[in-house]
Amino acid sequence: MNYHLGLDIGSSSIKAALVEINSGKSIGVVQEPKEEMSMFAQKNGWAEQEPKDWWLHVCNAIQSLKKQYNINKTQIKGIGISYQMHGLVLVGKQGEPLRKSIIWCDSRAVATGKNAFKQIGEEKCATQLLNSPANFTASKLKWVKENEPDIYNQIYKFMLPGDFIAYKFSNKINTTISGLSEGIFWDFKNDKIADFLLEHYGLDPSLVPDIVETFGMQSVVDQKGADESGLATGTPIYYRAGDQPNNALSLNVFHPSEVAATGGTSGVFYAVTDSLSAKESNRVNNFAHVNYQKGAAARIGKLLCINGAGIQYRWLLNNLDVSSYEDMNNLASEIAIGSDGVCLIPFGNGAERMLNNKEIGTRVLNLNLNNHHKGHLCRAALEGIAFSFVYGMEILTSDGINPKVIRAGNDNLFRSEIFANTVATLIDQEIEIYNTTGAIGAARAANLHTGDFASFSKTIMNNDYVMTFTPNKEKQAFKEAYQNWKKELELILNT
Structure with missing residues (x-):
């Protein structure tokens, strides 16, 4: 029997699911850690998590699934990833996180986004971004540039939480159009990266990861990812999406x-x-x-x-x-x-x-x-x-x-x-x-690379x-x- 693995990277816990590829039937779901994950709040309204902790819990969840359901690594033929939206992960050239992730419920960039909405113009934001920049990922990155310039100057790429987990499996940094849009980095009118927003915020366009399709061969598990996760080398990552789009897909x-x-x-x-x-x-x-x-x-x-x-x-x-x-x-x-x-x-x-x-x-x-x-x-x-x-x-x-x-x-x-x-x-x-659950939906979505x-x-x-x-x-x-x-x-x- 062959399976797809689905991961749901939440701010409270990581859930992992196995589904049988041919029938789509859920075999089992596990949660790590058993207690709720902690958040760091240095100031009121701030919320941060350590990206390495997500990866640790992902690896533990995979080991738990394999043991509980007597599955070996060669039976897992693909990976789908759902993740908490709007988070910001920053890595340097060696791929190591430069700081904790500023996650979805952190409100430090509210004023940054409000100012951009006024200065860029409400009509332009509405017609091209379909949103105010608000407190989304782009505004959080601008906050880092203004308040932590030493860190900003070391950034090789920014990522969303799901991008980081895919990177830990594969050593490849990439993202999706859906992911960029949730960070308010996508210009819908021109169907491309929102250069005007990057320019307004003074953000270097080279920080944007390469774009891959939401459904398709995004990357494969490399040797280091295999050693840490317990999956086989070459296992494909076929799907990635934020939790709300993924919940819709699951339904x-x-x-x-x-x-x-x-x-x-x-x-x-x-x-x-x-x-x-x-x-x-x-x-x-x-x-x-x-x-x-x-x-x-x-x-x-x-x-x-x-x-x-x-x-x-x-x-x-x-x-x-x-x-x-x-x-x-x-x-x-x-x-x-x-x-x-x-x-x-x-x-x-x-x-x-x-x-x-x-x-x-x-x-x-x-x-x-x-x-x-x-x-x-x-x-x-x-x-x-x-x-x-x-x-x-x-x-x-x-x-x-x-x-x-x-x-x-x-x-x-x-x-x-x-x-x-x-x-x-x-x-x-x-x-x-x-x-159904987000993790089960992500596992099934790994099969949609077939169309x-x-x-x-x-x-x-x-x-x-x-x-x-x-x-x-x-x-x-x-x-x-x-x-x-x-x-x-x-x-x-x-x-």
């Missing part, structure tokens, strides 16, 4: 009007379009999707993130007198749609980009201490989080997205019937649920489909509850 979302949704600690809608419109570039990010190709019809992933999602429900679990999420869902199911007027605004996890980066916090409104109890709070929380997804979809709709298919992972929030039914009913769209997308789609349907939530025919109560919530939200936003 078989490739074409315009297809939408991937995730409902974990934070929530995401990732919608694919063939339009280069960036009308909502202040609230929605736009990246080259995994199947974007130069000179072909555009495939853009519009990413709308909701920070205050599952973290809100988890907070209630930890602070109410309840034993489990199931207990909370049962309490919520006893309460009517609209939670008897109780309204929960669930944005207590920092600034919300979709609310123009306002930080409004969590708010519980209209609570009557005589009539309402924890069941109302549980229902109001599920509804409030669901309403935030609906509000996000309204933003995407205003930016040209007309969803025809929504697929979601079988994760925390979408296991709740109240949550999923509320979203499906108000968006008026079925939501298909699939049981057989039809078989890939069939594999997901055969192995992962769980169920479909359909919109309620009776919508009025849902609509009234949502309008009440939206009115409360807009009162806060306009204060």
Whole structure:
């Protein structure tokens, strides 16, 4: 039996999956380390990780998979890599990291990106970058140039986290168009590296890695990579993508009007379009999707993130007198749609980009201490989080997205019937649920170097489909509850 290896390089842990090549069936998934990886924060708002730690955990995960499932290295025929987006890894000429990686949730470059947005011009950024430079990888590199010139002067290449892991396997430094776009290094209008942004930031173009296809022979494991990882020399790396495009791929979302949704600690809608419109570039990010190709019809992933999602429900679990999420869902199911007027605004996890980066916090409104109890709070929380997804979809709709298919992972929030039914009913769209992970998706994507997308789609349907939530025919109560919530939200936003 032969397998593909999928790696998901997160900021909390590294996950590794084996899938059988012919069937696409998942054989097993492991996580390293067992506890959450640490972050370094020298100052408030900073977040860094040591790239060598990612590699150590990758190697440990591969050894664990091989041992647990009795697989030898020659049975692993290819590698797919998913990784935390927007990170910055800097290496010198010998390939050694020059500093810790500045990762996705580090906010030190916010002012750098804001200034660039104004100075370059909002229209030019929207039409060519499809985004503000914001706090993305290019702005972080500019921050290093300004604040750590000794390090900047030693840089041979910058990389994204997935590029670094591929380099450790192969001793080859390269990246993808999708990866460059997530760092805001890609000029979509001219289909090339955004030279004007590099020039504005004073960044040396030679620091940009070589570009390889997202699907294809990107590099192969060399002797050093084999010795450290336990894979065979010559094992190809066939695929690499950031975690959100990869999550969409894992859910078989490739074409315009297809939408991937995730409902974990934070929530995401990732919608694919063939339009280069960036009308909502202040609230929605736009990246080259995994199947974007130069000179072909555009495939853009519009990413709308909701920070205050599952973290809100988890907070209630930890602070109410309840034993489990199931207990909370049962309490919520006893309460009517609209939670008897109780309204929960669930944005207590920092600034919300979709609310123009306002930080409004969590708010519980209209609570009557005589009539309402924890069941109302549980229902109001599920509804409030669901309403935030609906509000996000309204933003995407205003930016040209007309969803025809929504697929979601079988994760925390979408296991709740109240949550999923509320979203499906108000968006008026079925939501298909699939049981998959980013590491499994990356492993399967290693097979897409063959170009057989039809078989890939069939594999997901055969192995992962769980169920479909359909919109309620009776919508009025849902609509009234949502309008009440939206009115409360807009009162806060306009204060």
